[in-house]
Amino acid sequence: MAPANMKRPSPSDQAHSLLEWYDRHHRRLPWRLNPGAIAQGERPDPYRVWLSEIMLQQTTVGAVKSYFDAFTARWPTVLDLAAADVDDVMKAWAGLGYYSRARNLKKCADLVAEEFSGRFPDTEEGLRNLPGIGDYTSAAIAAIAFNRPSAVVDGNVERVVTRLHAIETPLPAAKPEIKALVKAMVPTDRPGDFAQAMMDLGATICTPRTPACSLCPLNDGCLAYQSKTQERYPLKLAKAEKPVRIGAAFVVERPDGAILLRKRPLKGLLAGMAEVPTTDWTARQDGADGIDGAPFEANWLPRGVIVHVFTHFELRLSVYHAKLDIPPPQSWWWADQNLLGEEALPTVMWKAVAAAIPSLGKRSGKKKKT
């Protein structure tokens, strides 16, 4: 560690050290060019950069990979995605979460195809006006795909910078200060690599718990490290505790194994996705299991309770199972049990079906390519 009286590295010194580290620890990812490709004058495909950034919002790299491969195989260009049916896009997104991302993805593809002849805007401002693209994503695409010197700030970068400067302001109030500090670091020659390097540093070295400071290329200028208070940052406001909601789910199985599904409303939680019939999830706080909320009379067999945790509440669904052959009510449908993986079934609904029919197990067809 640098002596306390030594001058801290300048922002551009730090950026240089970081890029040196990045070149030695480059991670190969499906949406990333191979090392040295940019030096050869190659540019990433803006469509692939955009798609990966939308998928990666609040989502881990490991969860995204198979979805990215499936999307790019099925829709290789933004024009292909614009030509797709939005319901097919929702089905392909099923399981990845935050489904408004998928709707905005489709809206954005349509807009780029129709208004911009299939070419993404090449500035941060132009990108920022597209659906689903906010402060982070517009900066990231501008830097990575178009070599613009934008300040890219995600959760990783917030952690790195608040530690580097020992910022005492809690998030999210500290965001403007962080943005300004990053802006001062951005190297004009390799802004895209710099952005990805900052995020890689946060993901692999400057981790939330027990960061590997001894391996960090920025440790000699890090105020938190110098005072051994790394894990104190970033400061955050306390979050509210999650309430519990209770309801019941009804898995109806036809003699041939088909499952009765319906579509959720286009607004709100899991908007426009498929579900098995359920009671509503707020009315029952009284401990009743919801059997009287069944969509119709049948020989309902209890199949236990599934628990699913959403962002702001926990859901406990009592699952009931019945074998029945009826004409589906208006706008409901029978889904072939072997093709459930191709329905727009969110994970919580998959859990409910699997509780009633254990042989279904986990969702198939997403992790492996067909």
Add this chain to the structure above:
DNA sequence: AAATCGGGGAA
């Protein structure tokens, strides 16, 4: 500024 919106991996 606060609430809404999924799901899973890591420790």
Add this chain to the structure above:
DNA sequence: TTCCCAGATTT
């Protein structure tokens, strides 16, 4: 268990 992840949008 707890944390939080390449956040955006609405209220």
